[in-house]
Amino acid sequence: xxxxKPAIGITIGDPSGIGSxxxxxxxxxxxxxxxxxxxxxxxxxxxEQAVKLVKAPFSVHQVDSPAGEAGTDPNRIDIIDPGxxxxxxxxxxxxxxxxxxxxxxxxxxxxxxxxSGQVVGTVMAPVNTDSFKMAGVSMxxxxxxxxxxxxxxxxxxxxxxxxxxxxxxxxxKLATKENLLKLFDLLQSSIAKWGIPNARVGLSGLNPHxxxxxxxxxxxxxxxxxxxxxxxxxxxxxxxxxFRQCVEGIYDLVVCIFHDQGHVAAKTWRFEGTAALSLxxxxxxxxxxxxxxxxxxxxxxxxxxxxxxxxxxxxxxGSGQGFPRN
Amino acid sequence: xxxxKPAIGITIGDPSGIGSxxxxxxxxxxxxxxxxxxxxxxxxxxxEQAVKLVKAPFSVHQVDSPAGEAGTDPNRIDIIDPGxxxxxxxxxxxxxxxxxxxxxxxxxxxxxxxxSGQVVGTVMAPVNTDSFKMAGVSMxxxxxxxxxxxxxxxxxxxxxxxxxxxxxxxxxKLATKENLLKLFDLLQSSIAKWGIPNARVGLSGLNPHxxxxxxxxxxxxxxxxxxxxxxxxxxxxxxxxxFRQCVEGIYDLVVCIFHDQGHVAAKTWRFEGTAALSLxxxxxxxxxxxxxxxxxxxxxxxxxxxxxxxxxxxxxxGSGQGFPRN
Numbered sequence: 001x002x003x004x005k006p007a008i009g010i011t012i013g014d015p016s017g018i019g020s021x022x023x024x025x026x027x028x029x030x031x032x033x034x035x036x037x038x039x040x041x042x043x044x045x046x047x048e049q050a051v052k053l054v055k056a057p058f059s060v061h062q063v064d065s066p067a068g069e070a071g072t073d074p075n076r077i078d079i080i081d082p083g084x085x086x087x088x089x090x091x092x093x094x095x096x097x098x099x100x101x102x103x104x105x106x107x108x109x110x111x112x113x114x115x116s117g118q119v120v121g122t123v124m125a126p127v128n129t130d131s132f133k134m135a136g137v138s139m140x141x142x143x144x145x146x147x148x149x150x151x152x153x154x155x156x157x158x159x160x161x162x163x164x165x166x167x168x169x170x171x172x173k174l175a176t177k178e179n180l181l182k183l184f185d186l187l188q189s190s191i192a193k194w195g196i197p198n199a200r201v202g203l204s205g206l207n208p209h210x211x212x213x214x215x216x217x218x219x220x221x222x223x224x225x226x227x228x229x230x231x232x233x234x235x236x237x238x239x240x241x242x243f244r245q246c247v248e249g250i251y252d253l254v255v256c257i258f259h260d261q262g263h264v265a266a267k268t269w270r271f272e273g274t275a276a277l278s279l280x281x282x283x284x285x286x287x288x289x290x291x292x293x294x295x296x297x298x299x300x301x302x303x304x305x306x307x308x309x310x311x312x313x314x315x316x317x318g319s320g321q322g323f324p325r326n
Numbered sequence: 327x328x329x330x331k332p333a334i335g336i337t338i339g340d341p342s343g344i345g346s347x348x349x350x351x352x353x354x355x356x357x358x359x360x361x362x363x364x365x366x367x368x369x370x371x372x373x374e375q376a377v378k379l380v381k382a383p384f385s386v387h388q389v390d391s392p393a394g395e396a397g398t399d400p401n402r403i404d405i406i407d408p409g410x411x412x413x414x415x416x417x418x419x420x421x422x423x424x425x426x427x428x429x430x431x432x433x434x435x436x437x438x439x440x441x442s443g444q445v446v447g448t449v450m451a452p453v454n455t456d457s458f459k460m461a462g463v464s465m466x467x468x469x470x471x472x473x474x475x476x477x478x479x480x481x482x483x484x485x486x487x488x489x490x491x492x493x494x495x496x497x498x499k500l501a502t503k504e505n506l507l508k509l510f511d512l513l514q515s516s517i518a519k520w521g522i523p524n525a526r527v528g529l530s531g532l533n534p535h536x537x538x539x540x541x542x543x544x545x546x547x548x549x550x551x552x553x554x555x556x557x558x559x560x561x562x563x564x565x566x567x568x569f570r571q572c573v574e575g576i577y578d579l580v581v582c583i584f585h586d587q588g589h590v591a592a593k594t595w596r597f598e599g600t601a602a603l604s605l606x607x608x609x610x611x612x613x614x615x616x617x618x619x620x621x622x623x624x625x626x627x628x629x630x631x632x633x634x635x636x637x638x639x640x641x642x643x644g645s646g647q648g649f650p651r652n
Contacts, residue, residue, distance in 0.1 A: 167538040208585040212493040240589030244597050259534040263566035264587055265594040271570050
């Protein structure tokens with residue numbers, strides 16, 4: 001029967017990747033149904049195959065929407081399957097244009113569900129860049145663009161990135177007071193919406209020991225102005241200190257300048273369990289920091305901790321409960 | 327009575343800092359005397375004070391050199407004290423010109439001991455930059471200069487830095503094929519000398535995912551050439567992957583481009599226990615990645631794991647036994 005838990009929409013990612021496997025494993029922990037109603041979007045065949053692979057005690061059931069009883073039964077996987085992918089059309093471990101097209105459709109459906117309030121947040125299992133390219137689908141964005149800012153979350157370590165895949169040379173030019181304030185403003189409105197008032201933010205320095213021209217001329221003035229605007233930001237803090245301080249609970253989150261300040265910290269500290277979120281998009285949408293792992297697909301050895309974190313994160317933030325404590 | 331363990335020379339660092347305290351705590355574990363003969367260089371008064379502070383069961387004994395029985399008795403701390411610092415001349419928690427001058431003399435003595443083969447390696451407890459400045463003592467170097475390349479070691483995570491305190495903007499210019507090969511050549515001769523033939527080296531990329539102009543035009547050709555010269559180097563590897571792979575034993579060490587690739591990895595992964603080594607100096611000399619911690623000096627709460635690691639590392643590498651497994 002229906003319950004009043006929030007629904008989340010989970011796209012299965014590339015049907016030829018490990019997405020279906022890790023989703024099924026994550027649901028099999030029982031931890032997801034405890035806090036929300038998970039509703040999948042994608043190929044029911046791919047999910048049935050994964051259920052068999054991991055020998056999970058699930059029936060797979062097609063639904064039309066996340067309404068009513070969808071996602072309430074912990075022994076059942078409910079999935080919205082627009083039929084984009086026929087069972088014989090995909091091969092495990094192989095990118096294809098058809099996969100790319102299907103993923104684009106599933107992602108669009110998930111966006112519509114969250115935009116119309118039918119789910120509180122989305123979760124995206126790993127997509128494959130090659131499949132998207134073959135389908136001619138644009139991956140969009142980058143830092144601060146329409147894709148928002150990359151936000152990695154691994155337990156207490158929460159890291160928003162000012163820049164993403166730009167080369168270091170380009171990222172240096174983007175580290176301006178103006179760009180930082182744009183991010184800080186977004187952060188302030190987002191974290192309030194997510195139920196986290198007065199978050200303690202640590203800004204990572206740009207140069208070693210946070211001592212350099214950019215730290216003095218761009219980062220420091222941005223921090224001063226952000227504090228005037230009511231955000232609780234400290235910094236710039238030496239990059240080799242601030243992430244550890246966040247792990248130890250001194251900050252609620254870190255804003256860093258470069259992709260590999262935050263990514264090195266999160267993935268070296270604890271490789272498994274890193275969920276990704278986009279800051280600056282209008283709705284809560286999480287994903288994982290790993291890929292489709294074509295090399296191990298179908299072997300049953302893919303680790304589900306990252307997508308489990310991503311599901312919990314989507315449910316918690318989407319329903320305004322703040323960051324999960326794990 | 328004398329034993330045939332290798333002697334190491336340990337300078338006590340700034341006598342007003344936590345150096346003496348962490349040295350005494352490290353020696354009190356008993357683990358250092360098991361593998362080598364530790365001989366201190368510095369103010370015997372500072373060490374006596376630290377022995378009282380941490381209530382360690384040591385007598386403090388002045389010696390002239392690391393010869394004979396020096397460092398053999400685990401119940402005694404043997405120290406070479408040139409008398410540079412009189413007991414009433416230093417105050418805990420305060421930098422001074424006299425401290426700076428004394429540290430310079432102690433470091434010089436340690437260098438002479440290792441150069442003449444009286445000790446196999448040195449260990450430097452934290453020095454204070456202000457004391458050095460007040461004394462007009464130059465701290466020297468930077469990456470690849472006379473101070474060599476900074477090498478951070480924390481258990482299985484071993485990281486050589488191509489650049490050190492240079493701003494990112496400057497470090498970008500130093501990431502050339504030529505500079506990398508200079509480092510690789512040094513590494514090859516050093517690791518053989520340290521008893522580690524065929525070390526598996528992972529080179530961290532410069533840009534996100536190791537995809538960018540510098541990765542293609544400088545790092546890749548350097549790796550190809552280094553392999554021709556007989557070093558086992560793989561890379562460039564995505565920065566957010568290579569350090570984790572080193573933790574997991576896939577590489578014996580990582581060479582990274584920027585200060586805060588390596589420092590963020592080491593200090594976020596496991597803050598305590600990071601020892602520092604200089605690659606490219608003629609003798610083994612280790613230190614720690616933390617400072618004099620004037621804010622907690624004299625309280626008995628300073629952690630000794632880093633200097634304990636540094637002592638074990640100096641003894642192991644100095645006597646050609648390779649990296650300690652801890």
